[in-house]
Amino acid sequence: ETGSEDIDILPNGLAFISSGLKYPGVKSLAPDKPGEIFLMDLNEDNPRAVELRISRGFDLVSFNPHGISTYID
Helix, strand or coil: CCCEEEEEECCCCEEEEEECCCCCCCCCCCCCCCCEEEEEECCCCCCCCEECCCCCCCCCCCCCCCCCCCCCC
């Protein structure tokens, strides 16, 4: 409903997708829905995006993800 904003694909084929970016003054299809992060395993025959649960204590109401990147140690 809110579209994906960015994607970062790890070397092992896992993809993290940010979704739900809202810009002031631009119509949103889900204005009251917070942003989300999805995980997709591109190694699967029929990959599908699965919403990741975000830890308690995080301000989900104002979560408005713009971009995403990963760090591999």
